[in-house]
Amino acid sequence: MPRERLREAGPAALSDLELVALLLGSGLPGHNVFDVARALLDHFKSLRAMLDAPPEEFESVRGIGPAKAAILMAVVELARRALAEQLEEKPLVDSPGAVEDYLRLMIGSRSQEVFVCLFLDVRHRLIRYEEIARGSLTHMAVYPREIVRRALMLNAASLIVAHNHPSGAVQPSASDRRLTRVLRDTLALVEVRLVDHMIIGARETFSFARHGLD
Template sequence: MTVETVAEPAPQASTAASGAVSVIPSAIPSAAASLATSDAGTSPEPPLPLRSRDMPRERLRTAGATALSDIELIAILLGSGLPGHDVFNVARSLLTRFGSLRALLDAQPEEFDGLRGIGPAKAALLQAITELARRALAEALDDKPLVDSPAAVEDYLRLLIGGRPHEVFVCLFLDARHRLIRSEEISRGSLTRMAVYPREIVRRALTLNAASLIVAHNHPSGAVQPSASDRRLTRVLRETLALVEVQLVDHLVIGARETFSFARHGWN
């Protein structure tokens, strides 16, 4: 993702392969400007033996959910197919259509339109499951110092924004003990462009009485190597937040399967 660093009020533009982010420097003086399912693509599974097709709920009770295939788990979730559409075939068609479990769970309501065996009720159920997973991961972050739970933070952010088809910038506002105060989406862009305003992030941090924060944005391409503009944005945020004694704990670049941490890489 490429940052466009613009001195107010007239923007200037620069581009790079990963996308574009417009950064409006702060007006503050002297500022230099795992419930998460892996997105390792789900390849079509072989047909289930008849006995397995008839007993997924029983096997779940006796052997546990990890013993079941993706198709069986989706079939249990859907409950039944529509007339003429076997639920296992419906589950298989969903995986084939979306290509991976992550893409299926990230699908928008309109993406289910016209799919055989998936009516509004089943589409709503799939979306509800995804939201429950996000909330469960968010609860796992409550009352814990997030600096001690980097894996949980990355799992949460991957499920939150890792599969989005457009760029999203989010902030996790933390208290003095690095516990989560609030998670907020600060900016949403297109596939290649997004505006981020450090001034607004500082203002929100002060409103929430945050002592520190973690910021993150996704790369829809899946590649997490930061661009020069990502590095410039990170530098601007650190310097701007430092002026009001708010620490930037980390800036994470989120892909479908990987995450880049500026803090772990020495802020380079």
């Protein structure tokens, strides 16, 4: 059983199926918990898609009611909060992997484009995460003046901005590059540094900082 294997070998030794079964706890009459866990994985095709799903989509899978859906949603929220705590405790420039993991959890699987800011203090620790703009599958309006205003209100010394590409492709467009330049130059006028602009997909990310922030 997964619980015994977890105690003996640790969670990394369990398969995706076993971990999901352990979370669900029980199955249905005539269908054990592994049948329900397998139905979930087959329905969503990936763990990430499953954990990002809205409650009503969980409940479309036989054997998943409100209680089990709540457990699955709580797991990803715990992961988000744990990563946010990590970002608040240490300089983000020292934890690029944690930043990418956090952003993938927050916006990587969103079905619409979202633009977010991570406002940082003088030690590059997270002050606040904010969603600045939301768009359609293909268009989103971002206003640099509003970002500057929020940075000044929060007394931020620098910030990381990010947006997702619902298509999954993370290569920047011409408009992404133009926005990065405008943000960098506009923030510099008030002595706030743009540390990075990240494009987030469900599985990949693109960092302008790693490519010269240009």
